[in-house]
Amino acid sequence: MLSIKNLQASIEDKQILNGLNFEVKPGEVHAIMGPNGSGKSTLASVLAGREDYQVTGGHVEFLGEDLLEMSPEDRARAGLFLAFQYPVEIPGVSNANFLKTAVNEVRKARGSDPLDSKEFLKLMNEKMKLVEMDKAMTQRSVNEGFSGGEKKRNEIFQMAMLEPKLAILDETDSGLDIDALRIVSNGVNALRSKERSFIVITHYQRLLDYIVPDFVHVLYKGRIVKSGTKELALELEEKGYDWIKEEAAVNA
């Protein structure tokens, strides 16, 4: 589904990703962990197509297409979804209007007819339940005045509406209390399937108790330096990152 080869990227001439290799197959859940500044959010941004980042080398293939050649909207239409670490507030655009536009643009790109208002409302009501979202939230401006937890729930709600093939969750758990974490994780788990894959970027092992990954990778200095199963996350929780850094230094 997703194949990243030797990916190198920089922002404002500062090299962040240094030859990253990574493979995701349909239905897999990969967790990416790592100390601050290791390049986790850069990876998410580069995959989603944020223009502030320059890709200086490497190749990314998504469902057989050259992802790096695609515009952000074409990536989304092809089935890539990024749950933002910092969801953006957009005053004056209602959540419902925003999502209707998005859903119908994605449907159009996939050759489906647009949903009319009634069909859209039905879909929205169904997906709102997944993240225990209040109807009033759909009428409010996108993320405007939302609490941290509401913003993250709104991300998962959007994911449910857009039904992506690959979802990248960028620190979706950061700043969430345990109730919000449970709601968000339940939403994600409900969307897990044999076809849909996830990349879960997190600082905290805690999230992985709720969203159990198939693989755990450690990103350090813009490279994946260690991969394992969910036990690796427990080990990191217990021992921190120093031993990883030492290992990386020896191998370098």
Next chain:
Amino acid sequence: MNTMKTQVSHPTVPAGFVNAAESLANLHGHSQETLKEQRVRALSDFTRQGIPGTRHEEWKYFDLSHIANTAYAVAGPLDRFSIDSASSEQFRLEGSNACLFVVENGSLNDTASHMEKLPVGIRVGTFADLGAEAHVMNHLLRHAETHNEPMVALNTILAYDPLIVLVDKNVRIDVPVHFAFVSTPGGAPIAISPRLLLILDENAECTILETHHTHGAGQEVFVNTVTETVIARNAKLHHVKVQNESSDTRHVSYHKVNLAADSNHHLTTLTLGGGMVRNNLNIRLDGQQVNTWLNGLYVLNGNQVVDNHTLVDHAMPHCFSSELYKGIIDDKAQGVFNGKIWVRPDAQKTNAYQSNKNLLLSNDASMYTKPQLEIYADDVKCSHGTTTGQLDDDALFYLRARGIGEVTARALLNHAFAADVIEQVENESIRNSLLDLLDRHLNS
């Protein structure tokens, strides 16, 4: 530094305008004798001041030199109109049930208007129809000052047949009355001077929609319009103005509004078209407990220059005024907002608010904004704020990351920025058609 006002020794007084004013005066003869005094004064005020130059503080960013230097044919009474009843429908707002009047090159076009659909309690006509009414005698050409306003003086000498709207006491008119001001360019540049008097008697309420269009192709157009609005005690006016003229049109407009005690006044100005557009509002709150809302939206591209000058004159206590002006400016277009609020010594307990917000969509777009608050009372609440910025890149990326194409995403964000100005229009059908008009403009 020399801070004294510079007096231009030789005012620019185009002979064409003065000659036209003199021949119109002959034409009016005895039929408009009662207006003679004002016209004579206006002529002297115009020749004294001339067309203002950019050294005039009020006209600093709005260069009228092209108007001063162009030989215009001055629009007079039309022999025949080019718009008929069927073709007038193109000027109607979509889905609007308004009672439509067409004003062609400053003349009321009877055949294209719908006088017969006018509800009881409101009268529309020219000086010949309504000039003898006591109200009209008391107000016509008497509110918009010519002394310091050369462009008002110019309109006063060239407006040959003022249009009059009278709303009777205690009448509420539910159907909007729509005036489509249409310019029909010809083989020579043309100067058009529409003049409108709106009078709402006590407890009257109505909605006036005013749209400005260019019909057909031809040489450039100069529109110089003056509207005098008189709102009596406890009356309420909803006034919506849409400017959508050709890029070859220069449009100067002046509104003088007099508000008596307990009256309410809304004026929304939507500017989409026109090469150069100057809107002057002069609103006098002349009784207690008056409320006025002045809202404006300008969406500009190409080389458009749009200048909104507002003056809110709080003369009496316990009044409220609110101004919200927003602009979206692209290409090499230029916006100007100058918002003056006077709170006179008697106007205690005044609440006055002003906000001007702008989005610049290109590096060559520009905006000059200047709030001017002059407060001479000590127990008032006044605030003003202004912002000028660019489209939020993070918001744009967020929308695109959800599959929304860049063009649609930009239109969505621009709409979100601008819509709240239009959302304050009370009439639902007008509000919805303006929102549609805005969307079509943003997506074009």
